[in-house]
Amino acid sequence: MQHSARHTSISSSAKSAIIFVIVAGVLGCAVWLGWSLLHRKYTLPTFSGLQSSVKVSVGITGAPESLDIRTTDDDSLDRVLLGNVYETLLKRDDNNKIQPSLASSWKVSEDGTTYRFNLRSGATFADGTTITSSDAVWSLQQIITKKYVGSDELSALSNVESDGNSTLVLRLREPDPRLLAKLTTRIGIVYNQRENIDYAKQASGSGPFTVSQWQSGKQLTLSRNDHYWGSKSKAKTVTVNFAADTTELAKALNNGQIDAAVALDQSAADAVKDDGIVKKQGVSNRKVVLAFSNNTQSILSDKRFRQAVRYLIDKNAMTEALGGGTVMTGPLSPLDDGYQKTDETFGHDIGKGNDLIKYFRFRVSRRPLTFVYPKEYGSQIGEQVKQTMYAEPAYSDVSVSMVDDATWSKTVTQDRQYDFTIYETDGEDDLDLLMDSNSYIGFVSTDSQNAWSKALKSFSSDDYAKNFQSFIGTLDDDSPVDWICTRKPISAYRSNITGVPVNMTYTQLPLADMTTTD
Numbered sequence: 001m002q003h004s005a006r007h008t009s010i011s012s013s014a015k016s017a018i019i020f021v022i023v024a025g026v027l028g029c030a031v032w033l034g035w036s037l038l039h040r041k042y043t044l045p046t047f048s049g050l051q052s053s054v055k056v057s058v059g060i061t062g063a064p065e066s067l068d069i070r071t072t073d074d075d076s077l078d079r080v081l082l083g084n085v086y087e088t089l090l091k092r093d094d095n096n097k098i099q100p101s102l103a104s105s106w107k108v109s110e111d112g113t114t115y116r117f118n119l120r121s122g123a124t125f126a127d128g129t130t131i132t133s134s135d136a137v138w139s140l141q142q143i144i145t146k147k148y149v150g151s152d153e154l155s156a157l158s159n160v161e162s163d164g165n166s167t168l169v170l171r172l173r174e175p176d177p178r179l180l181a182k183l184t185t186r187i188g189i190v191y192n193q194r195e196n197i198d199y200a201k202q203a204s205g206s207g208p209f210t211v212s213q214w215q216s217g218k219q220l221t222l223s224r225n226d227h228y229w230g231s232k233s234k235a236k237t238v239t240v241n242f243a244a245d246t247t248e249l250a251k252a253l254n255n256g257q258i259d260a261a262v263a264l265d266q267s268a269a270d271a272v273k274d275d276g277i278v279k280k281q282g283v284s285n286r287k288v289v290l291a292f293s294n295n296t297q298s299i300l301s302d303k304r305f306r307q308a309v310r311y312l313i314d315k316n317a318m319t320e321a322l323g324g325g326t327v328m329t330g331p332l333s334p335l336d337d338g339y340q341k342t343d344e345t346f347g348h349d350i351g352k353g354n355d356l357i358k359y360f361r362f363r364v365s366r367r368p369l370t371f372v373y374p375k376e377y378g379s380q381i382g383e384q385v386k387q388t389m390y391a392e393p394a395y396s397d398v399s400v401s402m403v404d405d406a407t408w409s410k411t412v413t414q415d416r417q418y419d420f421t422i423y424e425t426d427g428e429d430d431l432d433l434l435m436d437s438n439s440y441i442g443f444v445s446t447d448s449q450n451a452w453s454k455a456l457k458s459f460s461s462d463d464y465a466k467n468f469q470s471f472i473g474t475l476d477d478d479s480p481v482d483w484i485c486t487r488k489p490i491s492a493y494r495s496n497i498t499g500v501p502v503n504m505t506y507t508q509l510p511l512a513d514m515t516t517t518d
Contacts, residue, residue: 054235054516056497059249059258060509063217063242068199069186070148075426075507078186080240083510084222086205088188089117089136089168090180094503094510096285096335096427098180102131102190102206103168112175112459117168120229125192126204128227133162138193140170150187175457177464181337208233208512218242222511234499234515247271253492260493260514262505266323269490279492282502285335285427286487288322290385290420294442294480298419299369301442304356306479310346311353312388315484321380325485330476333486335504336427338468345476357394368397371420372411375402385420413440424487426507434480443480451475 062076069077069086083091091101103117123131140160143151156179159171172179182188195204203211208230209222220240224233241258243249246268249261254273264272269279290313292300299305319325326333329344371385382400389396398420403411412421425433435452437444451471458464493500499513 052234052236052515054518055237055239056235056514056516057239057241057258057260058493058500058509058511058514059241059243059252059261060263060505061243061245061249065216066200067203067211067214067220069189069203070143070146070199073149079507079509080220081203081205082186082189083207083508084209084512085203085207085211086186086189086191087207088185089183089190090188092184092504092508094282094501094508096337096504098184098337101184101188102136103183106180108461110459112177113172115170115172115179116163117170119166119168121166123206123229124227125195125206126210126225126227127192127195129192129194131190131206132165133168134165135193136160136168136190137162139189139191140187142191143187148187150182150185153182153185153187175459177456177458177461209238212237231512233512235511238511238514240509240511250492253277259497259516260491260500262491262501262509263489264492265487266490269492272492276495277492278495278497279490280500280502282489282491282505283326283335284487284489284504284506285333286489286506287328287333287425287430288319288325288484288487289423289425289430290318290482290484291423291441292479292481293416293419293421294444295416299360300419302360303445303478305360307346307477308353308356308360308394309389310479310482311349311356312391312394313482313484314348314384314388315482316348318381318384319485321384322377322485325487327485328483331431331472331483332428335486338465338472340469346479346482354393360394368399369419370399370401370417372401372403372408372418373420373422374405374408377402377422381422416440416442430481431475434475441480443478445474445478445480448475448478448480 060079062079064072064074064077064080066072067077067081069081082088087102089101089103091099093099100120102120102123104120106115106117108115119131119133119136125131137160140154140157142148144154144157156172156174156176157170158173161169163169190206192204197204201214206229208225208228210225211220212223213219213221219242222238222240224236226232241252243252246264249264250268250271252258253261261272272279292306292309294301300309315327319327330342332339369389371382373381379402382402386398386400389398412418433439434441434443435449448471451467451474455464455467455471458467487506489502489505491500491502491505496517497514498517499515501508501510
């Protein structure tokens with residue numbers, strides 16, 4: 001009996017000890033879990049096994065030669081790294097609207113010269129260190145002092161400072177109503193000032209991915225950032241394969257070399273086999289523009305002649321010849337900042353076009369007009385412009401030259417030996433081009449320049465919106481170019497793949513949601 005009582009006592013003590021250890025362990029885990037979530041510095045080891053080990057791939061055109069986003073002026077670099085590896089103070093969503101990113105909120109002074117950004121609590125770099133306002137200050141100072149790509153966009157900036165660990169203050173010499181938009185680009189990146197990497201071959205920021213492998217001009221492998229402060233990427237790795245053109249992308253998808261291809265044109269999408277493939281058409285603000293030489297040696301330097309051409313051009317037919325898109329009614333697309341739906345001023349109207357062009361009948365017969373454009377657009381575009389300009393009463397001959405990119409650059413942008421040409425641009429990028437009288441467009445207009453200057457000097461967002469609309473109306477009337485259409489990118493992917501980006505894929509490529517249903 002005594003032995004039995006002693007055994008019972010020992011068993012009770014052991015059970016109590018075991019219970020104590022379990023409770024202590026649970027409480028310890030709870031404390032550690034609370035601290036980790038508060039500081040967002042470590043991933044949860046107990047849950048890491050539940051994260052997906054899926055590997056997916058996507059194909060795009062345009063291959064950067066270097067990963068150094070600070071010094072390499074290449075839009076394809078922004079496309080693959082921004083939002084994936086690097087994050088900016090503000091960002092664009094897939095409808096091109098400005099949204100919070102590393103800055104969770106902001107406030108602008110009444111005179112438009114002071115911006116206060118509240119940084120997101122708990123945001124970290126890929127090494128797990130917390131992002132503070134000093135990182136943002138250092139990043140902007142580096143961009144300006146080392147003249148990184150885009151630094152000229154910050155010419156109005158007079159001072160950058162921290163107000164505590166979580167508030168960034170920007171002070172301007174003069175108002176810059178486009179500053180928020182600029183901070184969605186590479187000049188808004190917050191770099192890790194403690195990072196010591198070869199930026200040409202490596203990239204590390206605060207985004208949902210890190211770069212695990214890079215083959216210049218061929219392939220970029222992105223791996224899940226386990227320290228990411230937001231929602232983790234659904235796939236363990238996403239490999240971005242670079243192709244020379246969309247035809248090559250279609251072939252790679254058909255051959256099973258990639259899981260998805262984005263920003264396809266209609267002909268490439270048609271070349272993708274339908275078996276087990278999903279195709280979705282998105283929207284973008286990539287514009288195809290018929291440009292006029294405003295050089296005084298060209299008859300297109302006359303505003304009335306440019307207006308006449310805009311009336312005579314059938315933009316629906318031209319859009320179809322370009323492979324499809326959304327016909328534009330003016331300088332802005334529906335996804336551009338400041339867009340307001342208005343009636344088209346220069347819709348296809350042969351009668352109005354003829355009334356304007358009659359005045360120039362003798363002058364245009366003196367020499368042929370030249371239409372120089374990249375051969376990728378095909379012969380149908382050239383033929384349409386040629387037939388339009390030769391019809392009565394213009395009777396103007398048009399000499400059409402389809403050339404390679406190098407020849408186009410030399411003939412058009414350097415030598416400026418053209419009357420008509422075609423270029424593509426994203427969003428409002430062409431406004432700076434058009435308002436630069438030294439550009440190859442050569443557009444000079446006191447009315448447009450004054451309206452542009454007034455918009456840029458606006459103190460508030462409301463004033464800017466009003467002044468910007470006035471400028472757009474003046475620019476549309478001056479007709480330095482004819483805005484034809486916006487592209488509709490097509491994404492094609494295997495039916496077991498989800499999260500493939502569809503909208504705005506010419507300029508951004510958010511890949512964190514891409515995964516497989518298998």
